[in-house]
Amino acid sequence: MKYLLVLVILLNLACKSxxxxxxxxxxxxxxxxxxxxxxxxSKTYVVNFWATWCAPxxxxxxxxxxxxxxxxxxxxxxxxxxxxxHQYETKLKPFIQKYNLKSKVVVLxxxxxxxxxxxxxxxxxxxxxxxxxxxxxxxxxxxxxxxxKELESELKTFFKNL
Amino acid sequence: MKKTIxxxxxxxxxxxxxxNSREKGxxxxxxxxxxxxxxxxxxxxxxxxxxxxxxxxVVFTCNTCPYAVAYEDRIEAxxxxxxxxxxxxxxxxxxxxKTKPGDSxxxxxxxxxxxxxxxxxxxxxxxxxxxxxxxxxTPHIYILESTDLGPVVQYIGAIDDNYKDAALVKTKYVENAxxxxxxxxxxxxHKTKAIGCSIxx
Numbered sequence: 001m002k003y004l005l006v007l008v009i010l011l012n013l014a015c016k017s018x019x020x021x022x023x024x025x026x027x028x029x030x031x032x033x034x035x036x037x038x039x040x041x042s043k044t045y046v047v048n049f050w051a052t053w054c055a056p057x058x059x060x061x062x063x064x065x066x067x068x069x070x071x072x073x074x075x076x077x078x079x080x081x082x083x084x085x086h087q088y089e090t091k092l093k094p095f096i097q098k099y100n101l102k103s104k105v106v107v108l109x110x111x112x113x114x115x116x117x118x119x120x121x122x123x124x125x126x127x128x129x130x131x132x133x134x135x136x137x138x139x140x141x142x143x144x145x146x147x148x149k150e151l152e153s154e155l156k157t158f159f160k161n162l
Numbered sequence: 163m164k165k166t167i168x169x170x171x172x173x174x175x176x177x178x179x180x181x182n183s184r185e186k187g188x189x190x191x192x193x194x195x196x197x198x199x200x201x202x203x204x205x206x207x208x209x210x211x212x213x214x215x216x217x218x219x220v221v222f223t224c225n226t227c228p229y230a231v232a233y234e235d236r237i238e239a240x241x242x243x244x245x246x247x248x249x250x251x252x253x254x255x256x257x258x259x260k261t262k263p264g265d266s267x268x269x270x271x272x273x274x275x276x277x278x279x280x281x282x283x284x285x286x287x288x289x290x291x292x293x294x295x296x297x298x299x300t301p302h303i304y305i306l307e308s309t310d311l312g313p314v315v316q317y318i319g320a321i322d323d324n325y326k327d328a329a330l331v332k333t334k335y336v337e338n339a340x341x342x343x344x345x346x347x348x349x350x351x352h353k354t355k356a357i358g359c360s361i362x363x
């Protein structure tokens with residue numbers, strides 16, 4: 001019986017340390033990111049290209065988190081980070097942890113920008129942040145930043161005009 | 163009367179197109195505006211100062227954008243290679259320094275000294291030049307060819323095809339374009355998409 005108790009405590013400890021899982025980044029070249037721009041599910045996908053060193057990106061990031069929270073049934077937010085590999089450990093992971101990001105974060109590491117920027121959207125000139133709102137039948141591209149109100153209003157318009 | 167209306171229509175259309183192109187900036191073949199911007203040494207620099215230039219490699223860049231920083235050495239190398247051949251690099255810092263204090267004139271001077279820049283590093287202090295070119299980010303390159311009509315835009319976009327590692331570059335867009343211009347031959351790639359940090363207002 002005593003042993004069982006010890007075992008339970010040990011298991012508990014093991015579980016607790018599990019909860020503090022180190023963040024595992026999902027890093028892709030553009031071929032690996034492309035499927036996230038073409039998801040065929042029933043939700044509306046909001047894809048934001050950002051980086052921790054990009055001030056306007058960081059400023060608007062909480063709005064995407066709030067949107068994910070408020071529309072969790074109908075929307076999936078995907079945050080595509082363009083952080084440089086040498087800053088994954090020093091900047092990106094601590095940022096995800098600090099702000100406790102709930103949206104899915106994927107990392108795009110593909111230096112041949114001219115090959116993939118036009119594939120995200122022909123209108124994109126390469127400056128970040130940019131945002132895609134799309135679903136199975138419709139797709140909009142935004143080369144601008146958002147307040148929460150603006151983002152929500154874009155989403156509502158997107159839903160209305162389906 | 164008919165003629166007057168026609169002229170008026172033509173004029174209006176021209177004005178409309180002109181405004182449109184101003185908003186979007188230059189396309190290939192446009193005549194680029196000259197400017198008079200303050201350099202890090204305190205003197206003003208204009209394209210017209212370079213009497214013998216066959217053209218220019220105009221680079222909108224800054225201290226604070228990681229992509230711009232990744233390209234600093236390559237921009238300096240471009241100037242070393244092409245200034246003597248008649249295509250000097252002219253760097254212009256387009257950001258609002260109130261938003262980005264790390265791009266202040268003082269910070270530009272320090273960075274240029276650290277990196278040993280040999281090209282003019284100018285500040286678009288009232289942010290009036292970059293919108294005319296249509297620059298949207300740093301780094302953003304415009305290659306201009308000097309002609310009797312003025313500096314003609316011949317290339318817009320990225321320096322090469324690898325922002326991360328100069329050693330892994332396969333295509334040097336800017337060098338290819340300038341080499342072709344120097345040799346007076348046609349070249350394929352006049353426009354590329356470059357990743358960059360949005361210009362800070």
